Amino acid sequence: MIVLTSGKLTLLDESFNWVSVLNDQQWAYLDQYEIDNNIRRITLSDSPDPVLGVSIYDQNNWGNDKTQSMIKADNAIADEMFSGAGIKFNAALDTLGLYHTPVSIAGATVEAKPILYFKKDSTYPEDTIAALYMKLPDGRERLSFYFGFGDWSLNCIILNHIWINWGTRGIYNGFRRVYFTAHIDDVFLATELVDPKNNIIEGETQFRTTTKDFDNIKKYQKEIVKKMNPGSTYQVELAFNGNGVLIEADYDKSLQVFGERLVDLEFKKEPGQGTKNWPEENYQFKFSESLLKQDKLYTYFQNKANREEFYWSSHTFTHENLDNASRSDVDNEIRVNIEMAKRFGLVNEDGTSEKWWSGGSIITPQISGLRNRDAIEIFNQYGIHSGTGDLSRPTLCNLENPYLPYYTTMEGSNYEGFPVIPRSPSEIYYHCSTSEENTWMYNQIYREVFGKDSDWKTIIERESTRVLTLMMKLRHEAHQFHQANLRNADIKENSLLQQWTDAIVEKYNSYVNWPMISLKLDDLAKTFTDRYEIENCKASYSLIKTGGTVTGIKVSAKGKCTVPVTVPFEVERNSKFTYEQIGNDPLTIWVSLNNSSETINFKS
Ligand SMILES: [Zn+2]
CATH class of the missing domain: 2.60.40 (Immunoglobulin-like)
Incomplete structure (x- = not known):
């Protein structure tokens, strides 16, 4: 396909005249190439072409940047373009932030079929053409959009799927897939919730997910899949801290390991150094079953029927920040949590594991340890060959290509080539368990940005647009949540995770008929490292x-x-x-x- 980013590829020359960067001969060459090879031409930000009889709708008004709705034209070619790309016929599209020029084909001298209209409004008394299919007498086919495109625009990202699919006739090197996975961090720990009533971030109420919460999440996972497009799966990843079981079973027997970060965010640890916050090196996990069984969640997840409904991975044993952790602390954090995974039945004594367990990748507490060579070496020792990053930590993201992992460097981590898989933070916060708490916290962060408070409906709307934009860009990052976001059994609303997911599924379904698929941590990491190989082979x-x-x-x-x-x-x-x-x-x-x-x- 040929893609032009403006009608005649014009720019201003030295004498301030609009001229094309291609000369007549070059344009003729392009035309002939299209004729000889049945190549389709797509033009973004096209201008009306008088040669083809396409004119501006209103001679006195070249265009505007007012937001106008865009609607699909009702004809077979438009149908084919939309359905070929799996875009819904009634997808809500508009020109938000896009300069656009309504055109008319009243005098068209070639076969011309509208694909999209700008919906009539107070400026334009009727629907006007926004995108046009044209077939020239020599057989050449064109698709022109009479507005500018921006990679920030959800509308454009959705339309990209239409023209790429049409231009390539659906044959391309690549893979159209949406992965949609929610990660739940801090499972088994309790969290101090925000306190909107007293206006304090660190409130006195603690919350820990209950078996009833998990029962409802299990049910919800099955229900929401029915609302998703064919082929979809939805299974959340539980990234757990085994010490939470001990804290619940018998606080005095739990590990009291200092877990906060006392070094800079980008601290690079000298190998061999680091703090020892554990009571001893090579700590042995020797707790009796009868003790662990005092935690209801422990017995709940010893039941395979409950385990198998989720994906599982380690978030370390006590949630110690690993940035400045010594080798022995890291070893304890990783090994003892694997011991706990064995008690649940996720991992077997011979090292094999259940298929919903991910032993090859890790979500570290606070995205820590990725500049600590000792930590990375110990991860590798236990078969953990990738870690999870965060889009809000650009120094740990692949800035050149967000579809690829970031690989650690000697310079940044004293370690070359440990893959860090990106993940997207959500606007659902770790210390919030209800929409009221989350709304309060959101406004603490964004009150100044928006100049006012936002209500829950607005927050969830903004958030679903943000997530949908990533999904439509075929970005595969998982989305970060925490255990308090699963609370549902003792409150009068669904969990924050459910409300967030509902909003995204509803919005996604209004645009596309594609499946959305949850992958466990290991499999998701592999898609990123495989893609790195593809880009480099x-x-x-x-x-x-x-x-x-x-x-x-x-x-x-x-x-x-x-x-x-x-x-x-x-x-x-x-x-x-x-x-x-x-x-x-x-x-x-x-x-x-x-x-x-x-x-x-x-x-x-
Ligand atoms: Zn955590």
């Missing part, structure tokens, strides 16, 4: 033409990687490849390469 893709038709795709790579290729139809199946198609998603073929090439053949 120098893969190339070409269409194979036989006679006048494309009959297949050749894929090759200099390095080792497994690359995705997506097609809108069946292909000849090859046992060397893996095929993936879920719900309304298109078929993706995963091709393993190692300095080699392979061919995907279309069905003739």
Whole structure:
């Protein structure tokens, strides 16, 4: 496909005239290339082209940046473009922040079909054309949008799916997938809640999730999946701290380990140094079953039927900040929590584990320990080969490409190449268990930003737009929550996690028919590290033409990687490849390469 970012690729020359960066000969070359190869042209921010009889709707008004709704035109081509991309026909689109120019095709000299309209408003007495399909007499096809695009605009991100799918005819190197996973940190610990009534952040009330809360979350997970598009899954990840069980069972027997960070946020620890907050090195976990069983959550999750409804991973044993932790403290935090995982049945004595357990990746307390070489070495010793980062910590994010992990460096961590998988913080806070508490806390943070207080409805609306934008960009970060956000059994509303999820699912469903899928920590980390391999194996893709038709795709790579290729139809199946198609998603073929090439053949 050819994508132009403005109609004639114009810029101002030295004499302040608008001229095209391409000369006539170059434009003719482009035209011929499109004719010879059936290439579709997409133009963003196009201007009306008098040669084709497309004109400005109102000669006295070139355009404006007022917010106008955009609606799909009612014709077969528009239907095909929307359904090809899996976008809902009635998706709520508008021109928020976009300069746009309504056009008219009353005098069109080519076949022209509107795709999108700007809905009539006080300025425009009728619906006017926002996007147009054109077919030239020589067969060339064009799709023009008469407004500017911005990567910050949810509207544009959604429309990108339409034109990319149309322009590529649904054949592209890549994978259209939405992963949607909620991480619940601090499971088994109790949290001091904010106190809106007394206007204090550290209130006196503590909350710890109960078996009834978990029962309802289990039920909810099954209910919400029914509201999601076909192929969806929803299973939250419980990142747990085993010490919480001891604290509940018998406080005096629990570990009293100082857990706060006393060093700078970006502190880089000297290997071999660090604090020892544990009472002893190589601490042995010797608590009796009868003691642990005094915690109702312990017996609850010893029941496999309850365990298997969630994904599980370690958040360390006591939640000690690992930035300045000594080797022996890190060893205790990791090893003793694995011991607790064994007591639950998540991990077996022989090192095998249940399939919902992730032993290969970790969510560290407060995203700590990632600049502590000793900690990273100990993670590796226990088979933990990646850690979780946070979008609010740009120094631990891959700023060049947010779709990839950040890899630690000698300079930053005294350790080269430990992958840090990004995660998105949510506006649901760790010390809030109700919408009232969360609203109060939100306003503590954002009152000055918005110049006023926001109500819960507004907060959840803003939050679902933020999350939907990430999802529509096919960003795969999991979303961070905490144990208090699961509270539901003893209050008159659903948990904050449920309310947040409901709002996002509703919004997502109004735009697309694609599945949304929860992955456990290990699998999610693998998608990020695999993608890093794809980006770095120098893969190339070409269409194979036989006679006048494309009959297949050749894929090759200099390095080792497994690359995705997506097609809108069946292909000849090859046992060397893996095929993936879920719900309304298109078929993706995963091709393993190692300095080699392979061919995907279309069905003739
Ligand atoms: Zn935590």
